[in-house]
Structure formats: C-alpha cells, structure tokens
Amino acid sequence: MAEANVGKLVQKVNQLVVLDSVDGVSSLRRGQTLELSAGHVEMLEPLADNLDIPGRLAPSIHRISNHQDGRWHDRREDARAGLTELVAMCADSLEPDPSLPPPVDAGARDRLATAICRAYAANATPRLVAGLFPNGRQDDLGRFPPPQLEGDVAAARAMAVAIGARTAAVEDAVLKRLVAAGHGGAAHEAAAMLLEARMDYARLPEGQRAGIHRQLTRSIEAGFAERNVQRAAARELTKELENRREDVTGGAGAIDTAGRIARDEVGKLHEFLQKIDYWEESMEPQPTQHPASLDEARAIVARGLVSRVEHHAGIQTDLTDSQVESPPAATAAAAETMVTTSTIPVESRPAATAATATMLTEGFDELPTLVDNWRADGSDVRREAEVFGGTLGDRTLAAVRGFEVHPPNAQAAEPARAQALGNDPAIPPLRRVQAPTGQTRRPDDAAAPARNKGSDGLVR
Known part of the structure; x- marks a missing residue:
C-alpha cells in the first residue's frame, strides 16, 4: 500500500x-x-x-527507550x-x-x-x-x-x-x-x-x-x-x-x-x-503564393491540432484523412483522446471532455479574426495556421493536466475552467512546431522515442 x-x-x-x-x-x-x-x-x-x-x-515526541525521556521528531x-x-x-x-x-x-x-x-x-x-x-x-x-x-x-x-x-x-x-x-x-x-x-x-x-x-x-x-x-x-x-x-x-x-x-x-x-549586397538582393520582389482561404486555414488548424494531441497522448485517433480536416471531428477526437489517456477519475471524464471540447471550439471561433490579422500583417497564413493548430494541441494538454489536479464536477462540464487553463498567462509562450501537411496524415509522435530517451537512467 x-x-x-x-x-x-x-x-x-x-x-x-x-x-x-x-x-x-x-x-x-x-x-x-x-x-x-x-x-x-x-x-x-x-x-x-x-x-x-x-x-x-x-x-x-518519540520515546527513545524506557529509560530516557522522549525527544521531538x-x-x-x-x-x-x-x-x-x-x-x-x-x-x-x-x-x-x-x-x-x-x-x-x-x-x-x-x-x-x-x-x-x-x-x-x-x-x-x-x-x-x-x-x-x-x-x-x-x-x-x-x-x-x-x-x-x-x-x-x-x-x-x-x-x-x-x-x-x-x-x-x-x-x-x-x-x-x-x-x-x-x-x-x-x-x-x-x-x-x-x-x-x-x-x-x-x-x-x-x-x-x-x-x-x-x-x-x-x-x-x-x-x-x-x-x-x-x-x-x-x-x-x-x-x-x-x-x-x-x-x-x-x-x-x-x-x-x-x-x-x-x-x-x-x-x-x-x-x-x-x-555581398544581401540586403539589396533580398528587396527584389519574390513570387507570392496564393493566399489561403478561411476554409483552408480551418483544415490546416484541425490537422495540426490532431497531430499534436496524438503526440501528447501517445496514441493515434481513428479519424480518416477527410475527418481530420474537419474542425468539429478534430475537436471531439482531440478532447476525448487526451482525456482518455489522462489520470482524471472516470466519473469526471465526461465533464472534462466536454469542457476541453468547448475550449477548442472557441479556439476555432477565433480563426476568422486571426486570419484577417495575419493577412493584414503580411504573414504566411498557412504557416500561421500550422502554428495555431499546434498551439491548440498544447492548450488541450494544459487543460487536461489541470483537470488531473482538480477534476471537474462529474455532473457538469466546466468550459470556463478549461479555457482559463488553456490561456493561462503563467504558461510560457508555446514553441512553434510545424504540423504535418500533405496527402498522407503522419502524426508527429515519430519523434517520441528520441524525446523519451535519456542518459541519466530516468524512465521517460
């Protein structure tokens, strides 16, 4: 025991x-x-x-022997x-x-x-x-x-x-x-x-x-x-x-x-x-890529979210290539996968899953404004969407870790709690890890063995 x-x-x-x-x-x-x-x-x-x-x-006070007075321990x-x-x-x-x-x-x-x-x-x-x-x-x-x-x-x-x-x-x-x-x-x-x-x-x-x-x-x-x-x-x-x-x-x-x-x-x-006149050469006009649409940005964010959560959870979701680019499907799968592999008590998991999914949905609701801002700043929308997808995956991890310490009420979801954890200003800025793109979906957990391997004898 x-x-x-x-x-x-x-x-x-x-x-x-x-x-x-x-x-x-x-x-x-x-x-x-x-x-x-x-x-x-x-x-x-x-x-x-x-x-x-x-x-x-x-x-x-602990007694050392029958012949001695007790001592503070x-x-x-x-x-x-x-x-x-x-x-x-x-x-x-x-x-x-x-x-x-x-x-x-x-x-x-x-x-x-x-x-x-x-x-x-x-x-x-x-x-x-x-x-x-x-x-x-x-x-x-x-x-x-x-x-x-x-x-x-x-x-x-x-x-x-x-x-x-x-x-x-x-x-x-x-x-x-x-x-x-x-x-x-x-x-x-x-x-x-x-x-x-x-x-x-x-x-x-x-x-x-x-x-x-x-x-x-x-x-x-x-x-x-x-x-x-x-x-x-x-x-x-x-x-x-x-x-x-x-x-x-x-x-x-x-x-x-x-x-x-x-x-x-x-x-x-x-x-x-x-x-070498690098600065002058870099000012020459470069070919521009067609800007991503809002729907394309949503698909990129959804794919990045699922990939990052699969890495954090250590398992893959059952989503198809078409489903993984759907925000509702990606949101539900990400929340359920992260909660399933957590230490949250079983009775509190439905509430934790619902709260986490609500936090992710609100993240997708930010996208129209974010895309407008990226375009106004002249940023690469596709690249920023990849980063934001990974960020939502990290917010999912932070929210679920919070629920492990403070399990939600089993009778009700706590979206406000999940949102607060996902956007906690005490958490340092999330590092930018590029989400996978292309026709074949490849979760980024391939890097997990190398990341879990240390030379100090600790189990990763």
Missing part, C-alpha cells in the same frame, strides 16, 4: 511540475513512473501516506528533502524539442541538465507544496530552509541570474523556461533568451540565425562543463568561500562568454551581408 501511495505522489508532483513549467511538452505517460532509490522511497512514504491530512506529519524534514529531490527528477523527465541539435559532448549536456533541474527544484518546491494537499498551504510541510547550493547547482543558479540580468527577467522565471525546454535543452534555451534580447540578431535573415544559435548553445554547455566540481570544505571557511566563488564565477562566466560570442558573430555576419 505504501509503494502505491508513493507512486501516486510521484504522479501528483509530476503534474504540478508540468503545470508550473509547461511549454507544450509532456512528461511521464500514464502508468509510467520514476525509478526511486529505496532510501528516497523511505523519505517520501510518510508524506505519501498523509496527503489527506498533512497535520499528521507535525513534530511529535519532525518527519517533515525528510519529507521536504525527499520532495525537493522528486521535483528535480520530474523536471529532468520533461521531453526536449525534437529539433534540438545533437550535443557535441553528451556528458556536458547531461551535467548541465541535472544542475538546472536541481536549481529549479530548490526554488520551486516550497511553492508547489500547497498543490499537494486539499486546501493546501505553502507551510503545510513547515518552513523550507534557505538552500545551501554548491558545485554545479550553484553554478546553474548563477547562470540563471546572469541571464536574467541581460533579459530583465527574475531568476525563477529563467529557471522555469530552462526547465521547460526539456532534458538537455537548457543551453539551447539560454542561447535563445540571450539572442532574443539583441536587436541586431532580430534584424538578421531567419536563415542566418540558426548557426549562431547552435554556436552559443555549444559554448554554454562547454563553458559550464569545463569547471572542476569541488565540494565546499565543512570546516575551512576560507576554502568554502573560495569554492562557492568559483562556482558562481564559472556559471555566470559561461553566459558572459556566450554574450561576447553573440555580439561578435552577429556583428561579423551583418558586415558580411553588407559586403
């Missing part, structure tokens, strides 16, 4: 981590769990057995430590974008991924506690002591602070975004944040940006991994302070180096493009 309760706790914590940092990615599938050590399970068992009434975990201390480690493991199980460039050094990428997830857990766990219990509060497990970070974790936190200083973002928001990029995606996302803040990078042609992005990613991974990890000496204060200074300097230094590379390489590329 205790092991079953720990398994439920793992799923609960995983849901909270996904909702806290979701970026259109998924984590543990239904029935999957993380491989915990025996000691970790022992630390979590009291917490898992008392999720209904956390007050049972409050300090109590606080089981919440182990619960806080075990929960922080579990949050880090769940964060490390998030799937990276399949377009993530392969690493030059897989060990360096994994080392940075682990450090980022631990730094995130140190910040996130105290605020996630409230979501574990009915009517929960952040102090239900007592006060979390300030984390004493050292080594790679201290360096990862210094990286987040350095990025925040250059992008006007707080440390916690930076760590959320780095974690949401999935295992191994932290350096790639950090490079993206640094480049987004540069106007000279934004002025580059889109086709010229990928190389600089890859170069910065490799620089950050290599700069982080070249540090020698030294644990702070327990009694030698001077040595301890020196080690911590080296940790912070090493983490922030990787970002400093990447910033200099960005400045130099973007400047060189601008100078080169000027020499």
